[in-house]
Amino acid sequence: MTDRIVILTGAGLSAESGLDTFRSAGGVWSQVRLEDVATPEAFARDPARVHAFYNARRQGAAAVDPNAAHKALARLQKNHPGAVTIVTQNVDSLHEAAGAQVIHMHGQLDQALCAACNHRWPAPIEMQPHQTCPNCGQQTTRPDIVWFGEIPYHMERIDAVLSDATLFAAIGTSGQVYPAAGFVEIAAAAGARTIELTLEPSAVSQLFDETDHRKATEAVPAWVDRLLAG
Ligand code: APR
Numbered sequence: 001m002t003d004r005i006v007i008l009t010g011a012g013l014s015a016e017s018g019l020d021t022f023r024s025a026g027g028v029w030s031q032v033r034l035e036d037v038a039t040p041e042a043f044a045r046d047p048a049r050v051h052a053f054y055n056a057r058r059q060g061a062a063a064v065d066p067n068a069a070h071k072a073l074a075r076l077q078k079n080h081p082g083a084v085t086i087v088t089q090n091v092d093s094l095h096e097a098a099g100a101q102v103i104h105m106h107g108q109l110d111q112a113l114c115a116a117c118n119h120r121w122p123a124p125i126e127m128q129p130h131q132t133c134p135n136c137g138q139q140t141t142r143p144d145i146v147w148f149g150e151i152p153y154h155m156e157r158i159d160a161v162l163s164d165a166t167l168f169a170a171i172g173t174s175g176q177v178y179p180a181a182g183f184v185e186i187a188a189a190a191g192a193r194t195i196e197l198t199l200e201p202s203a204v205s206q207l208f209d210e211t212d213h214r215k216a217t218e219a220v221p222a223w224v225d226r227l228l229a230g
Pocket of ligand 1: 025
């Protein structure tokens with residue numbers, strides 16, 4: 001296989017590990033308003049409520065295991081060192097638990113961030129409001145999560161790999177949040193073949209060359225087996 005592959009993953013990849021997606025039936029945004037827990041304004045208004053939301057998600061993510069789809073992606077990356085870039089919107093660490101290296105464009109639940117000096121350190125399972133930053137001593141600690149209205153991380157690196165891709169896959173994402181939902185167009189414009197592996201068609205399914213609308217634990221191992229055989 002000589003492909004240069006870029007894989008974008010979303011909440012649907014972790015669904016069969018037991019973590020809620022955001023927009024499927026009963027998803028996170030049907031349980032709580034994102035305006036109350038996932039914006040800088042929400043954090044400024046009520047840091048205790050925002051920390052409580054991410055503390056619960058951090059505990060949930062720490063209690064589950066990677067599934068066959070996470071493991072298949074790690075196997076693909078191991079079989080083709082340097083040729084497979086995984087960009088995740090997910091803030092859990094299930095890719096890493098499966099042995100993969102990933103780019104977290106929306107941050108990570110198990111990281112804390114100082115809003116004053118940008119210092120990052122492993123988040124305690126229960127973060128509290130106004131915690132002191134171990135680096136600068138100010139009480140400006142927050143979850144290291146990219147909130148709505150903030151700029152995703154690592155965008156220069158992501159744009160570079162998308163523009164050089166020969167194959168782009170979107171796995172378990174509804175294609176409703178940009179810039180991630182636009183990655184397929186960047187890859188296709190660079191001449192990449194594109195495939196969508198989600199349980200239901202996404203908002204951008206029509207932009208993909210190929211789709212496989214099955215559960216990730218069925219579709220992803222089958223896709224990886226095809227790539228490794230080819
Ligand atoms: N296997 C494969 N796909 C699945 C499965 C499954 N078992 N279960 C659900 N899906 C698919 C759904 O069909 C949907 O397309 O996963 C997708 C989940 O979509 P969302 O809940 O919108 O999650 P995501 O696309 O990752 O959200 C993007 O929005 O709220 C923000 O920052 C948050 O990173 C998140 C971003």
